[in-house]
Amino acid sequence: MYIGIDIGTSAVKFLLVDEAQALVANIERPLHPVQPKPQWSEDDPENWWQAVADGLDVLARDHRNAMSGVRAIGLSGQMHAAVLLDEADIPVRPAILWNDGRSAGEAAELAQLGTDLQSTMGVLPMPSFTGPKFLWLKRNEPDAIKRTRSLLLAKDFVRLKLSGEKVTDISDAAGAWLIDEEKRQWSGVALEACGIDRALLPTLMESPEASATLKRDLAARWGLPANVVIAAGAGDVAAGGIGAGAINPGDGFISLGTSAQIFLADTAHHPDPGRLVHAFCHALPDRWYRMAALLNGAGPLSAAARWTGDGDVAALLAEVEANFRGPSYLLALPYLFGERTPHNDPLARAAIVGMTHSTTRADMVQAVLEGIAFSLCDGLDALIGNKPRPESLALIGGGARSPFWAKLIASALDLRLVRYEASDRGPAFGAARLARLSVTKEDARDVVVPPPVRDVIAPDPLLHEAYQPRLQAFRGLYKALVPIWPAVAG
Template identity: 50%
Template structure:
């Protein structure tokens, strides 16, 4: 048996899997986010621990004697966070999360002052990354930085409490803007630029390496063996890729949740920083991944439901599907929160053109669904013309609608695979890493999750949308010019 722990922003999800990668039991607990100021996003690290402990209590109650067969635990978690601890390993302030935007100025300053670090860090400095937030703390909370001795990332705070060890993995460290991605080691130049010289950073291990064993008090509480290994683990994106077996250049991942990501593995470190693509260390040794980070996903559909007074998004999409007969008459931009890849434009906003007296709510819905598909196509195109995966996994809330999935597959012209239970992909990926850390290999013939449906692209529809994608890109350029 193996346990995977996924510490997300809104919840922790924990799975117990057997040697056939079958989920035996699962548990989760939800978290609240504190927003003390506009653009700020924080959580109390002790809330994470409480959630993990309660979830493992539930898992042990559900699983009984099977907990005695657990050989390893893997960790996955939200990336880019700042967890600062004092010399007694107590947090000195609430953790600053990935979606906190207070460090805009610091990110701009780092890019201007240290352009050479953009290549080694795999991406331009952005407000959500750990490094710019540390520089913000140096400027605005110098007392906090004087009190702080240790830096950890969110999932690694859980490791500390479970094992007593401070450690991280290269895929989570990759999202900090403090790591040299090619060498997979900390960058002293970046650490100095971000004002973090006084902090003790954790050792960064490859994701499948052991970083210690579960403390005795916990093994007794949950009925675990005495020598349960804890793997280094991975950031949530890399771990989700493992969970759906998207670990090479032929099998990518599209995550369509509140925000969205397009991810593709690569065996070489070749950053594509000009298009705001993130190139980070993957959870497998000698592997990296390109990621298009899109700020607007299903949150756009939530907004459309408010604008058109349709409370049921499922029915809203069904109405658009019933009227669908090809590319819609309206054209929209989904950039309600600005956009990262490929524009790195925090000022751009959404738009819709072509409205007439006969336009309906279904027309507006279709226009914004199309715009999400177009932005995913832009994200994939940002990787370069030589990118041609054979298929991609589709996960997240946006995967619930077959209509949306078929439309995306046709517009990007790539088959999409929907897996049953894909919401557990990061936790399952963490369990895979736990297995590898114990010295066991994964069965290459064993599917990570059962396939629920495959959405093949419609060739005629793909050709019909080709000019529409070009118009979408032209609309962005025109709106950007107006904003300037």
């Protein structure tokens, strides 16, 4: 029995998985990050820990027999966070999250160090990454830096709470803009450029390695064996690849969580920073991946639910589907938090254009759904370039729950989307697989395979054709609004 825990942006998700890789339990606990200033996004790391502890309390209460057979825990988590701890391992300030854009100036400055370093890091520096954030903190919050004795990523703060050990894995560290992606080790050049003392950083391990052992008092609290191993784990994107079995060249998926990614696995480091493609270490040794990273996935849908006064996303999707007659006459830009691929524009913002007195809630939400689909088209074009397009990709993350939305996305992209069992829990499932590998030492190729297929969503050729002029208008709208972003982004 294995536990996979994914520390996401809006929720912590838990899976309890048996030896046959079947789901025994599936729960989540909500999170509530805050935006205290324009372009800022933060959360208290203690909130992650409380959510993890609460979730494990529930598993212990409802699945006592299964918990007694757990051999290992795997961790996945939102990437790029900056978690600063003092000498007592207490956060000195809230964690700065992946969708925070305050360090745009520092990222631009680091970009002047040249394309060779960008290729080594896998991508040009962006304000989302941990390194530029630390440089911003040095300049703007020097007292916090003086108190800092450790710099961790999100899931690794949870590991510290579970075990007392400060460890990260290569796939999560890959997103910090501090790793030599080909050599799979910290980059002295990047550390110096970002003003980071190597002594602040945790031990670096490969994702399937055993990184620590669960504290005995916590094992007793949750009815777990005394020797439960904690795997090194992975950043959520790489963990999603492990969950989907995407580890060989050509394997790929779209992850549609609060943010979104289009992912293609590889067996070598192939950087392409000029196209804003991210080339990072995967969660298995001798594996890498290339990714289009979008800051806005299902997050704008949740925001639209709030804007329209109905927090029930499933009900809104059903309403849109019932009223769907083809492409929306509205255009929506989904850039709540700026955008990475293909714009690298932290100032970009969301917009809905074309509303009239007769515009309905369903019209607005459909436009948001389509805007996210169009941004995925942009991401795929940047990722593929002149290479052949894939015929199909897996669809994982919370956005994978809706077959209607999947149909819109498949039609916009003109490719098949494969939904696996538990597709909406992809990173947590990948974390559970890494937990298994950390204790069994099996050949990963025997464990990391595609899960059972739930269904395949085929594109609608007529809808694809109808979307083409809307996609061009979507792209034109972004370009037209670029000059006003500084005036509205705070």
